[in-house]
Amino acid sequence: MKYEQQVGYRYPKGRFAMVSVYAFTGAAILASTIFSLLLFLSIDDNPMMQTLFGGLAIIFEAGKFYAWYEYGERRAHRNYTGAITALVFYLVLAAISIGGSIGGINSATNTAQSHISVEQAKVESYNRQIAAIDNQIELNNMAAQKYIEMERIATGVTRIQEQNKTLREEQQRLAMERDSLPPVAQGSVIGLIDSLAKAFGTTSSQAQLGLVVFLSILLDFFAAFFVGLIGEEQRFRHYYRRHGGITLATVRDIEMEPAGYLPHIKEDETSDLQHESVEPEAPKTLFEQVSDALKNHQVTCTKKAVAKQFRLSSEEVDKIFEELTELGLVGKKANNHYHWIGQAEAA
Structure with a gap:
């Protein structure tokens, strides 16, 4: 997997970085939702219909970003059919959202333009x-x-x-x-529109439309980027805890250390001061983790249960069960169901 190379040269992002990412993501989603609300609420003046359309706008915005997050999850697990389905949902909802953002931004720009016209x-x-x-x-x-x-x-x-x-x-x-x-008083946005119209040799209305479309698409992609970044970081943290040989508490300790801190240097200095060398315990491989889980009955002896517990692909699960079968730790019943044998029974 791609995370195997990342474990060797980086740690999970620290608390400041994640707080910044969540803040940027929340601000972008909030702005996109507000612009969509401006469009949907202008469809009807009836308070009941405005409530319904406003709820529809919020559902579309929340569903859009969740579809993008789900696209990253399914692609990471090599479920390409599901990833394409999630991507199609995202594109449809993103088109609606971009249209709402265009309407909201255009309305605000027209308001400023109308004040100047008056x-x-x-x-x-x-x-x-x-x-x-x-x-x-x-x-x-x-x-x-x-x-x-x-x-x-x-x-x-x-x-x-x-x-x-x-x-x-x-x-x-x-x-x-x-x-x-x-x-x-000519606002900065109106001044920008006039400058773009002169630069591209077009009318102010066309320059305004181009600027509004660009800002709407940029806002949507900005939010989607940070949503994808959050999903990617969550998957890396999970892999790091599973295969990096550390626990969640260790990850939190690493986040609290100052920039440039290297844990192995501190361990070496402590070892030199105590004049004794302690061999660190080697992390268990994925095969050993699965074997221990089956031996201690922490998970049922099925490929589906193991894949769900350890978040593995079908190829990885098949490979592990083949090794377990060759070693005689797992047997296969007449109905093709696996069962745990263990070392004692295998002997």
């Missing part, structure tokens, strides 16, 4: 009113020119000048209100 619309409204006053003043000036040509300055031009004065005062008031508006 503020810009206020400024544009003031600009249109000021421009309309400019046009009215221009028309009044043209009318005043006609009155001058008709030599009706006293009656026509004076009235038009008073109107223009009123219009300019109104124009100044509108300009002051426009300038007193708070500046439109």
Whole structure:
């Protein structure tokens, strides 16, 4: 197995590393679930339907990551048919989750964009009113020119000048209100979207869609990576306890040691101080562990029970039972069922 090579050069990850992994995994799963909830809750305004759709979103998210964990478990045990089945389930649920994340992130981005659009619309409204006053003043000036040509300055031009004065005062008031508006604060996300649109020569809406899809896929794969990492570490710890010659308590002691600590150096120094050498007890092989378990009736003498107890593949179980049969420790009944004979009866 691949863990046999790892036992020789690494220990199980320490407490800090595992706490960090669990924290990253929980944060990624929580974020993905929230974005999926934003999409599913917007389907219907009925509180009952929102509760149902919200529960459906949570079930999909939990099932998705469990399917990915199960995929790693089955692949590690060489159950490739089961691994493909789990992978198909994960891909289907991941597609739903990515769609939910796209909807949630896109909704949040649109909200920020709409706020900026509202503020810009206020400024544009003031600009249109000021421009309309400019046009009215221009028309009044043209009318005043006609009155001058008709030599009706006293009656026509004076009235038009008073109107223009009123219009300019109104124009100044509108300009002051426009300038007193708070500046439109462009968020970092909107700035990023505009920069991407300019960089790729596309529209802001297309750049926004591309960014949202990228972030949704990245979030989903980020969470899946850490879920797979947790499963891989759990399998390695189990193998390390079974075949590395140490117990769970020893693993915990190793986790508490400072970085760079090497247990064999400490043992050598203790041995030199006591001026005596103690040969460490060699760890039992897998064959010896299975033999002891069958001898002490800790497990029934069947391939299925042994494989489940020691988490072995079918090839490994077949090989062990062949060796036990050759040594006369295990016999085979007429119904092809195995039974324990032991050394005394075999002799």
